[in-house]
Amino acid sequence: KNEVEQSPQNLTAQEGEFITINCSYSVGISALHWLQQHPGGGIVSLFMLSSGKKKHGRLIATINIQEKHSSLHITASHPRDSAVYICAVRSSGTGNQFYFGTGTSLTVIP
Amino acid sequence: KAGVTQTPRYLIKTRGQQVTLSCSPISGHRSVSWYQQTPGQGLQFLFEYFSETQRNKGNFPGRFSGRQFSNSRSEMNVSTLELGDSALYLCASSRDYRGDEQYFGPGTRLTVT
Numbered sequence: 001k002n003e004v005e006q007s008p009q010n011l012t013a014q015e016g017e018f019i020t021i022n023c024s025y026s027v028g029i030s031a032l033h034w035l036q037q038h039p040g041g042g043i044v045s046l047f048m049l050s051s052g053k054k055k056h057g058r059l060i061a062t063i064n065i066q067e068k069h070s071s072l073h074i075t076a077s078h079p080r081d082s083a084v085y086i087c088a089v090r091s092s093g094t095g096n097q098f099y100f101g102t103g104t105s106l107t108v109i110p
Numbered sequence: 111k112a113g114v115t116q117t118p119r120y121l122i123k124t125r126g127q128q129v130t131l132s133c134s135p136i137s138g139h140r141s142v143s144w145y146q147q148t149p150g151q152g153l154q155f156l157f158e159y160f161s162e163t164q165r166n167k168g169n170f171p172g173r174f175s176g177r178q179f180s181n182s183r184s185e186m187n188v189s190t191l192e193l194g195d196s197a198l199y200l201c202a203s204s205r206d207y208r209g210d211e212q213y214f215g216p217g218t219r220l221t222v223t
Binding site: 098 | 145208213
C-alpha cells in the first residue's frame with residue numbers, strides 16, 4: 001500500500017507547454033513537499049505546502065486538504081525543467097514519518 | 111551560506127562490513143533527516159534528529175542507526191551490510207523538525223559487493 005501516489009509516471013512535453021503533475025495521499029499530513037531531482041541525484045525542494053497555493057516563477061503548487069490531493073503546475077515549460085518530480089508528505093500521526101511518491105519523470109523537448 | 115555536505119560521496123564496501131556516513135547541515139539548522147534511495151523502492155525515510163535526539167524513525171531494521179552531535183552534524187551507521195543496502199543515501203537539514211523546508215545534500219553513493 002502506497003501512502004503517496006503520483007501521476008503520471010512519465011511525461012514528455014514540447015517546450016512551452018503547460019504541465020500538471022498530480023499527487024494523492026492517504027494519510028493525515030502536517031505538510032506536503034514537492035521535490036525536483038536532476039540526473040546525478042541532487043534533490044532540490046521546490047515547495048512546502050500545508051494549505052492553499054504557492055507560486056515561484058513558472059511553478060505553481062496547490063493542495064486540497066479535504067481531498068488529500070496536490071498538483072504541481074509548470075507554465076511555459078523549458079528543456080531545463082526536465083527532471084524527476086517527487087511528491088512527499090510528512091504524516092501528522094504517531095512517528096511523523098516522511099512518505100514519498102515514486103516520482104514523475106518529465107522530459108521537455110525543444 | 112554553504113549548503114549541506116555529505117562525506118564520503120562514493121563508497122564501496124563488502125557484504126558483512128559496516129559503514130559510517132557523515133552529514134554537515136547548513137549553519138543554523140538543527141534538524142537532520144536521512145533517506146535511502148534505490149531504483150526499486152524509491153526514496154524512503156530513515157530517521158530524523160533534532161538537538162541530538164532522534165525525533166522520528168522510518169521502518170528500517172536496527173542495523174541502521176544514527177546520531178547527532180552538539181554542532182548538529184549527523185552520522186548514520188549501517189552494520190552487517192547486505193547487498194540490498196546499495197543505495198544513494200541522502201541527508202537533508204532544516205531549521206526545525208516541526209515542518210520546515212528541507213535542504214538536501216548531494217548524497218553518498220554506497221555500493222555493497
